[in-house]
Amino acid sequence: MGYPRVLVVTSCTGEKRCKPENQLTLEDFKEKARLQQREAQLTQFACPAGQMYTGQQHLRAMEGVQLLRQSLGREAVDVVILSAGYGVIPEDKTIVPYEVTFNTMKGYEVGEWAKFLGAREAFEKAIAGYDLVFVLLGENYLRSLSLPVETSPDQTLVFLASKTTATHIQGLAARTFILSLSNAEAKRYHCGLVGLKGFLLKRGLEKVAKQPQLLETIYREPKEFERVINTDFVQLELPLEVERVQPVGKNGRKGRLKVKSQTTETNDELKEKDREFLAIPPLPPAPNIHLGMQYFIPEWDDKVDPNYDFYNDISPPGRDTYADDVYAHEIYNIPNYDGILVSKYIIDKSKKKKAKVDEIGIREYIRFSGKVMGDCGAFGYIKEEVPPYTSEQVLDYYQKGGFNYGVSVDHLIVGPFAEPGVREKRYDLTLHNADDFLRKHRAGGYEFKPMGAAQGWNPETYAKAVKACIEMGYDYIALGGLARTPSKQIIEILKAVHPHLTPNTRLHLFGVARMNAIPAFRHLGITSFDSASPLRRAWLGSGDNYNSLSGKKYAAIRVPPVDGYGVRVRRLLEAGVAKRETLKSLEQDALKALRQFDTGNLSLDETLEKVLAYDELVELPRDGKADPKAQAKRRAKHEVMYRKLLEDTPWKSCDCPICKEIQVEVVIFRGNNRNRRRGFHNTYVFYQRFKQIIKNLT
Numbered sequence: 224m225g226y227p228r229v230l231v232v233t234s235c236t237g238e239k240r241c242k243p244e245n246q247l248t249l250e251d252f253k254e255k256a257r258l259q260q261r262e263a264q265l266t267q268f269a270c271p272a273g274q275m276y277t278g279q280q281h282l283r284a285m286e287g288v289q290l291l292r293q294s295l296g297r298e299a300v301d302v303v304i305l306s307a308g309y310g311v312i313p314e315d316k317t318i319v320p321y322e323v324t325f326n327t328m329k330g331y332e333v334g335e336w337a338k339f340l341g342a343r344e345a346f347e348k349a350i351a352g353y354d355l356v357f358v359l360l361g362e363n364y365l366r367s368l369s370l371p372v373e374t375s376p377d378q379t380l381v382f383l384a385s386k387t388t389a390t391h392i393q394g395l396a397a398r399t400f401i402l403s404l405s406n407a408e409a410k411r412y413h414c415g416l417v418g419l420k421g422f423l424l425k426r427g428l429e430k431v432a433k434q435p436q437l438l439e440t441i442y443r444e445p446k447e448f449e450r451v452i453n454t455d456f457v458q459l460e461l462p463l464e465v466e467r468v469q470p471v472g473k474n475g476r477k478g479r480l481k482v483k484s485q486t487t488e489t490n491d492e493l494k495e496k497d498r499e500f501l502a503i504p505p506l507p508p509a510p511n512i513h514l515g516m517q518y519f520i521p522e523w524d525d526k527v528d529p530n531y532d533f534y535n536d537i538s539p540p541g542r543d544t545y546a547d548d549v550y551a552h553e554i555y556n557i558p559n560y561d562g563i564l565v566s567k568y569i570i571d572k573s574k575k576k577k578a579k580v581d582e583i584g585i586r587e588y589i590r591f592s593g594k595v596m597g598d599c600g601a602f603g604y605i606k607e608e609v610p611p612y613t614s615e616q617v618l619d620y621y622q623k624g625g626f627n628y629g630v631s632v633d634h635l636i637v638g639p640f641a642e643p644g645v646r647e648k649r650y651d652l653t654l655h656n657a658d659d660f661l662r663k664h665r666a667g668g669y670e671f672k673p674m675g676a677a678q679g680w681n682p683e684t685y686a687k688a689v690k691a692c693i694e695m696g697y698d699y700i701a702l703g704g705l706a707r708t709p710s711k712q713i714i715e716i717l718k719a720v721h722p723h724l725t726p727n728t729r730l731h732l733f734g735v736a737r738m739n740a741i742p743a744f745r746h747l748g749i750t751s752f753d754s755a756s757p758l759r760r761a762w763l764g765s766g767d768n769y770n771s772l773s774g775k776k777y778a779a780i781r782v783p784p785v786d787g788y789g790v791r792v793r794r795l796l797e798a799g800v801a802k803r804e805t806l807k808s809l810e811q812d813a814l815k816a817l818r819q820f821d822t823g824n825l826s827l828d829e830t831l832e833k834v835l836a837y838d839e840l841v842e843l844p845r846d847g848k849a850d851p852k853a854q855a856k857r858r859a860k861h862e863v864m865y866r867k868l869l870e871d872t873p874w875k876s877c878d879c880p881i882c883k884e885i886q887v888e889v890v891i892f893r894g895n896n897r898n899r900r901r902g903f904h905n906t907y908v909f910y911q912r913f914k915q916i917i918k919n920l921t
């Protein structure tokens with residue numbers, strides 16, 4: 224999977240590279256002809272917007288952006304600037320110096336001028352399509368956006384804003400986190416209030432540059448951004464090797480960074496057709512090879528409404544999301560995983576969930592009759608000096624919850640915590656806890672199977688930890704801290720672990736599921752692993768949302784609802800793109816056409832025509848007006864993607880219950896009930912292919 228696509232939105236600053244006496248003023252921006260004439264007088268001072276501003280906020284923010292780009296490539300992050308003169312502009316737009324700021328305007332002046340600039344529409348347009356957006360705006364700049372704007376629940380917005388301005392941030396469909404700032408924070412970070420937002424963004428991006436997996440973490444749990452900036456960074460002991468390739472045109476998402484390395488649990492897992500399996504090292508098969516290999520999926524409340532009415536796009540009245548919604552394993556006769564991994568830290572984050580799990584036990588909570596593995600979720604408390612749980616607490620929790628497997632209390636040795644001096648402490652603590660956990664497990668007569676956690680920072684330390692766990696008496700050991708380690712390095716670790724394994728030793732790999740490494744991992748003794756990436760791919764990114772058993776991947780067809788969130792539609796209506804009734808009828812025509820196509824009652828070309836007729840109109844207006852160029856571009860791009868899907872009709876040849884039951888709905892990108900079902904289907908495909916690989920090996 225590519226990393227989340229990142230956008231930084233920052234504001235213009237009064238300080239600029241040069242301040243010619245005749246710089247532009249507010250009056251100059253009011254009339255296009257005058258603006259052009261005045262700009263011509265100032266051409267010698269012209270430069271790209273990204274380089275024009277010299278205020279602290281802008282400089283620090285751009286330094287952060289550069290660090291991320293050095294690590295992940297130019298396309299990893301885009302920048303737009305909210306200029307009080309030019310409106311919302313990309314960093315490469317050439318501009319000339321001006322003296323206009325929202326900061327000195329009164330509330331109503333901000334509103335009027337922002338309306339003239341079309342700031343709100345431009346902002347909405349600018350952030351569309353980005354997974355993760357950082358917004359660094361002061362009060363009047365935020366005010367100028369008149370939030371809410373249309374965002375998607377699949378987007379994450381992180382606002383760096385002063386405490387008093389948070390009231391301007393409201394009503395967004397996207398996951399939203401406000402890092403609220405005051406003098407206290409400025410003091411804490413030894414930075415003036417001016418520039419603090421830029422400073423903190425830089426601090427965050429600096430860490431992300433070193434540990435790119437944090438992008439996904441922040442995308443999913445934006446609150447984690449605060450933790451990231453509060454963590455002091457030291458070079459990773461196990462370096463990340465990210466190999467970058469240019470984005471390909473076929474997914475149509477310009478600038479999307481595709482990461483073609485083994486550092487991430489990616490959709491590359493599903494791409495082994497394009498890739499070689501990693502070579503199996505010339506060592507005899509691990510003595511535990513007869514134990515096979517199992518796939519666990521992490522529990523993250525992935526559920527759908529089983530009674531959803533796809534024709535009317537509604538759930539039945541009175542639906543209880545906990546009681547009525549179903550997990551994938553309640554839809555598929557045979558679950559698409561051998562087990563589920565539940566992290567205590569994740570459960571504890573929701574009081575309601577924790578209370579329910581305490582009351583009825585984990586197995587009943589997730590309504591799963593297969594194996595349930597529990598761990599503490601060490602990433603959640605990585606910055607604590609010691610884990611927040613004792614062996615007794617987790618032993619009781621696993622026992623009470625009815626877990627099949629329970630992992631000892633561990634502490635991660637990654638990033639800043641792999642620093643000499645820290646890592647030894649965490650290493651000893653993890654082993655000490657494993658010993659304590661097993662002793663108390665035996666003494667207490669607990670019924671679940673204990674697992675010893677092994678952490679380390681190089682092949683030798685991992686090998687030593689595994690050996691120690693085996694000597695303590697463990698026959699199931701979990702290797703932690705390797706989720707983002709390149710497969711080749713994991714193989715080096717497994718080679719060092721290999722001599723210590725016994726025929727009874729099971730070895731779990733946390734957070735690593737890479738198709739191309741499965742044969743090598745299995746050969747070297749891995750007997751289980753976990754990952755959620757096949758599921759999430761269904762709604763992350765614009766292409767490759769639907770995977771097929773043949774190994775091909777397809778974009779899902781976007782038919783956003785006219786009813787529902789509605790902001791996009793409001794924009795379209797305000798811009799006069801079409802009347803609501805027209806949009807509604809085109810939307811329904813598109814859905815109807817897809818259903819007719821599915822039953823063989825409409826040709827591919829006619830279907831595509833109906834789909835694209837709606838699709839091109841939902842392109843967001845630019846400056847409050849329909850943008851025929853952008854519409855045409857969208858249409859051309861989507862035509863290729865959708866045609867491929869409709870030509871192959873992969874859902875028809877899938878025999879999974881979701882594709883069989885909801886048919887063409889599974890490839891329509893529209894709301895949780897279609898999108899997450901598509902994720903369930905992808906998990907099914909992943910699991911089928913995984914089992915095939917294992918079968919071919921035996």
Ligand SMILES: [Zn+2]
Binds near residue numbers: 883904
């Ligand atoms: Zn299917």
